[in-house]
Structures are given as C-alpha cells and as structure tokens.
Amino acid sequence: MLTGCALLTTILTQGQTHKPNIIFILADDLGYGNISAYNSKSPVKTPNIDRLGQEGIQFKNFYSGNTVCAPSRCALLTGKHMGHAYIRGNTRLPLRAEDSTLAQLLQGNGYRTGMFGKWGLGESGTTGSPEIKGFDTFFGYLNQQHAHNYYTDYLFEVKEGQISRVPRDTNVYSQDEILQHALSFINDNKDKPFFLFLPFTLPHAELAPPATDMQAFLNADGSSKLGPETPYERKNGTYRSQENPHAAFAAMVTKLDRNVGEISALIKQLGLDDNTYIFFTSDNGPHREGGADPIYFDSNGPLKGIKRDLYEGGIRVPLLVRAPGKVSAGQVSTIPWAFWDVLPTLSDITHSPVLSGIDGLSYTKALNGTKPARQHDHFYWQFNEGGLQEALLKDDWKLIRFKKRGTPERFELYHLSEDIGEEHDLATKYPQKVKALSGLMLQSKMPAENPEFDWSATEQ
Template identity: 30%
Template sequence: MQRRSFLAAAAAGLLPAAGKPKPNIVLILADDLGWSDIGCYGNKDIATPHLDRLATQGARFTQAYAACPVCSPTRASIMTGRYPVRTGVTDWIPGRKPDPKSPITTPLTARQLSLNERTIAECLKPAGYRSASIGKWHLGGEGFLPTDQGFDINIGGSHIGSPPPSGKLGSSYFGPFELPNLKAGPGESLTEKLTDAATSFIAQQKSNPYFVYLSHYTVHIPLQAREEDIDRYRARANGRYNPVYAAMRESMDQSVGRVMEAVEKSGAADNTLLMFFADNGGLRYEGKSPSAVTDNAPLRAGKGHLYEGGIREPLIIRYPGVVKAGTVIDTPVCSVDFLPTFAEMAGQKAADVDGVSLLPLLHGGQLRPRPLFWHYPHYSNQGGAPGSAIREGDWKLIEFHADGRRELFNLAEDPGEHRNLIRSQAKVADRLQAKLNRWRESTNAVMPARNPNADPAWPGFQLSGEEKPTPPQ
C-alpha cells in the first residue's frame, strides 16, 4: 500500500486499530451457482433463508463479477487478485481440446497455478493468520496443492474439478469416497463433510486470526441430492425448475447457515468478515444435453459465456461494525478485488494486483471509476465462443475471436443483453475497443490463431448452449 493510501485508509478507520485483534475472514465459494439462484436476488421458487439472512445482516452486491465464465481461472483470480490472463490459467484445468477443423486454434491453459503467484494465504501469513483451504481447489495437483501455496491446512482439495468418484461409480456427492484429509462412508454427503470441517476449524481457533476458504463442489454437476429432499421439491416444481438442482441449492444454503452459527458460537462474530460468492454463472446447458440445469433470467446465457449470465455472481459480505446491515451496493466489482480487500483488513500490502480493496464501499463510500476486463480465448463446454470483453460504466463490449463480430450493450437499459448497439453507438464501441486492445497488449494476452486447416463447412460443436449472434442496431 502506498504511503498516501495508507494514511487515507488509517484516517477513514479502514485499518486494524492498534491493540485490536485482526479480523477473521471466511470466504464461502459456491460452484456454478447463478446470480438469480437465491432468494435475495429475486428467486421466488427456492427458499434460501440463511443466505437471505446473511444479506440482511450485511451488504448485497448487485453487480459483482467473476473474472472468467468458468471455474479455474476465477479461482486463480480470487487467490491472487490478478486477472486470469496474467496467471496463464485462462480455462478450466486441463481445458477443452481445440477442434482441428474450427476457424481458429485456441491456446492451451496453464495446468496449475504457478508457485510464483502470491496467494491470499501467503499474503495473510506475515500478519499471523492461520489459513485453511476446505473443499474444491482445481488449481493443480501434487506440488501445487493449497499447502504448497501458503495454506496451513488442506481438506478435500486436489486437482479435480468435480466431486470425487464413489466406489465403482463415477463422480458423486455421496460416499464412500476419499479426498486429501477427508474420507466419507457410504451415503455421507460431501457438502456436509466439508461444512463439518469448516465449522470444526472455526471452533478450534482461540487466539490467532484465521482465514477459511470453504470452496464447495456444490452445485456443480452431477446433479445429486437426497431422495427425500428431491421429493419435496418435485411435489411443487410444476416444471418451473429442476427439483434436484433445487435440493442442491438447499444444501448449499444450509451449509452457509451452519458456518454462520459456528462463527457466532465462537464469540468472534463481531470481528469476522463472512463472504459468499460463486465462481461463474449458473449452468444452463452442459455439452449436448437438451435439459437445462438452471435459468439465469433476466440475465442472458450462463456458465461458459461472456454474457452476464456467465459472469455476474451473487456476492454477500457481512462485516459487523463496518458494513451497515441491509446495504445494497450497485458498484461493479470483480473477484480480483478480494485479495486486496483482505490484505488491507490485515494491514498487509497487496502487490502487483489488478483488483482494488472493497473496504471503501463497505464503509459506505465509493470506488474510483474503472473498467473491468475479461479474456476467454476458448470454446467452452457450455457453448460459449472465444472472446474478450470490457465493461466501463453502463457499457459492455464483447469481441468474439472466431468471426470478429462485436456486440455492445447498455446494461442499465438492457441487462439481458438483447439489443446490440454496435451500429448506433459506434463511437462508444470504438472507445471501448481501444481500451480492450491496450489492456490485452499490456497483459500479453495470448490470442487464438487463424486455423490454416479450417473446414469452411465446419458445423461447430453443436452444443446445446450455443448462442446466436445478436443482430446489430
């Protein structure tokens, strides 16, 4: 932190007071949970009482973004405060193989988060924090696990991005299964076991400040829940939603409630920041499956897409004494902002990051206006096309790499991204394009290359979630 920023933060009361214990930090990360999947974001069908209560006790962000529409890159951005393009983790690990006949050849993603990157745990360690990574890691395997990246404890984190195999079955949320430092017997729930580990860790912390990264596999496919829970939702779904997915959302909400209770029982709730977020938008369609998993309406598309449904996330932060209960924050923020926020809370310096501290917003202030960027040069398993995007103010520009088309939206007037204003607002589009180009150059973004072996009749991947181009206006 520069001296001027440090003095300003101290004057505003944003830094830990002398003699006061440093705040604990709990980050709960959901997997593939959509922006409108929970009650306080407008869902009328699924009850999420614990998340809704968390929002009434803290701040609910309406325009919070993941740094990528798929998981591993966003997770890398959370850990480092840097855009995925800088870490090299630009697709889910290990990524989708390029098609030899497609118009462009897409680059490969890094297979792990480099040990040269400075994680949240490594940033907080000099301030005396004890850090636990509990749940999905998906940023590398042996030699690149959480305990290789500054965490004191790793429970359940490995190279895999889906629930582990159970016996002779495939990926499953129910035991028997085994993950690092976590075993489950027949029928035991992965979501519940991870929550057990998190609440136990919180209860054991008596002196040191701590950081808990509870990274759930829920609600990632496969869609699985207990039959009695599915039956309750099936009885009243009437085709409005998937009852299995609804039951999975309930298990996620119950986990949040249990963590809230553990923090309160610890006696340190008044000095603990509790944050809830998701790694990318809700999954609409996976591969060629004709069945939709969730609906991100009013936002467009979902996981794997640079449209709002793929990158806008629920973000709730409770921080007693700092965040006014029931606050709603409309300022656009991004997952790269988490590390700088936690670092400032702990009185540490966040060096070489793209994000900014959110503490001014949490205190009721403002952030300096800035653009947000995305670079996803890959075809996604959900039908998303390679592209880059920039949001500045209410304007958002998406540039698609395969055919060079551009789509421009005014999100204040058209949050569903139905009206492509690329013709009528050409000057706005050109201004944003110039900024996007400069950003890609400054970050050495790897771009797809034209494929000399492309088949002019290539039909595409023919995935269920492929979006049609938005006609220009």
C-alpha cells in the same frame, strides 16, 4: 504491571486477537437469480444467504473472474484479471511458484488458513498444491473433474504441511464431510485470527443430493413437488442419471443455504460475530449440466447468458457481506467491482502486505456503501474455449468480441443501464464507441504465457 518479554507477548497477543476473521464462501455455478434476495421469482428460497445481506451489504454489480471455474478462482486468489492471469482456461494447469495467493499473504500475517471444498489450481506434487499456496489445512477435491462426483471414494487432505489422499465411504455425501471439516476449523481456531476459504461444490452437477435432502421436494409417491420432470440420462459417463433434476437442484441450493446458516450460527455461538467478515458469492453464472434447468429456476434473473458466456449472466454474480460493527446492516450497493479486487480488499481489512503487479484495487470502503477514491476505469474478461471471447465494461457500456480461427471478428455492444438483459445490440449504431472500447481491450491484455491459453491464432 507487565514488563519486558511479558509485555511484548501481551501486545502481540492483543494484536492477533483484534485481527478480523475472514470467511469466504464460494458457491459453484450458482446463478445471480438463484439467490432469493436477488430474484423474488426464484422457486427456491435462500433465507440464510439473504440474511447476510440483510445484516450487512448486498452488491448488485459484482463480477466473477471468469465464466468458468479454474480461471475465475485464479483471478480471485491472485488479484489478476484474464488479461494478465496465468491460468486463463478450465484446465488442470497448476499455479506457478511465482504466483502468490491471498492465502499466502494472510498466512504470512499470522492467520491460520483453511480451505474445504474444491481447489482447482494445482494437483498434489505440483507448484500449485494447496499446502504450497498458503493453506495450513485443506480437505476436498484438487481438480474440477473429480469434483463432479459427490460420492467419491477418496478426497485430499492437508495437515502439518503435508498433503495426502484420504480414502472415504462412498455412501457419505462429500459436502456433508466438507462442512464438518469447516466447522471443526472454526472451533479449533476460535482464539486465533483465521482465514476460512470455502469453495463449496454446490450446486454444480452432478445433481445427486442425499435422499434426506430430496425429501422436501418429493411427494409420497416419489414424484417431484416442482411439477412434471424430464429425467436426465447419464451421458458419456460424466454425471449420474437423475429422475427428478428440478427437485435435485432445489435440494442442493437449499442444502447450500442451510450450510451457510450453520456457519453463521457457529460464529455467533462462539462469540466471534463482532470480529468476523462473512463473504458469499459464486464462481460464475448458472450451469445447465447434468439435467440442470436455468430457465425453470430463472437462474440468471434479469440477465442474459449462463456459464461459458461473457454476457452478464455468465459473469455477474451475487455478493453478500456481513460483519457486525464493521459493515452497516441493510445496505444495497450498485458499486461495480470484481474478483481481482478481493485480494487487495482483504489485504486492506487485515492489514496484510499488498502485492504489486496485480490488477485489483481495495474496495474496503465499498463494504459500507461508499465509493472508493480509486475505482476501475474499466473491467476486462477473456474466455478461451472454442475460440476467443472478450468482454470490456466501461461506464455502463459493455463490448463483447467474438473471434474464431478463419472467421472475421464480431462485436456486440450494449448499454447496461438501459438494457440489463443485453437484448439490443448497438454495435452498428455506435461504431466509434466500438472502436474506442476495442482499443481498451487491446490495452488490457498480454499474450498468454502458457500455450494452452494462446489465443493469438484466433487473431489472424
């Protein structure tokens, strides 16, 4: 019989052992229709990602935090939507010291925390650097501009509380190295509760996968198996040229799917299956940068719009969650929830502290297809590039507001249950509905604390 310190140690160890592991995979600019479970017409199949939903649950009405990278990740990790978040645009502004993250909550609850991929919420030496915001280990890109280059000569690494710039071989595809760090993290922490955040850069431009990944989509003569291609020529030094952009994009989505399969296989191999949640989603809608062609790939499926739109195609994203023994298999859910709900949901799952002053709610019950007792009355988004766009969703009614300096505001209104493609603007037909929802828009936001995202000038 154990007594005293030995008994206490055993109790603490058992408690840690039973804390569930969390793996959160975040694709970059992957559209709702790029996952074959969401779009049977997709020319690229994603069997490993699909399997997460087959063995768990697939959400049809899940929303990103924004329609571009940095603010969407801010909403995910801080639990605040764009009416209250600090980072509301795609800049290199860091999180502040007072902005608590999901990783910090889990780290404080005894979790080993690792992130591998693209951060986007703070550079080295700022208040938003990953080692300050809750990550024990990190390998990848700190900002979104650097992440455009898959063959970079350096990346950043966090070890033992310190961040450093790491030189690397420019012949090695960064995603391959990022994946290996992720797999090593799982192996190294298999006996401890861990939170693994994987904000992969795939399939964001540039469209430049390794030749070995391209082979499956090229004929022997080097031409594309996906039909005639329109080569992409490098412009303004942003993305490298690509002779076969369709084949390249298909290769990148296929690589992403294969990487998800490798992660799932390792979890099973290590016997962690029954105590690990795997989440898979995307940071926003599909892009058309660097030669990408969302029309050819039907990347938004039945939805209208892409990245940088507040139409459904810009913000509705896939979400599949697998956790054997915790999440019943084979479910498809239409319960709506969003990025800012992830923090309180994972806090609930892991019995971690819950932050006050956030917009998110726990949707833990939704993981088994049950409507939570508390749900959102409405959802709000804001986008600050080239003027102001705002969107509000309530009971299948979607209002979008457009406002630029010196121009009158303009509203579009859609009833999504009857018009998922947002083809029929009902704003003039239902002016009272526009008035009511625009009133909710005003209630849902505060002026931006940082002048970079100050939209007040567009309100005049």
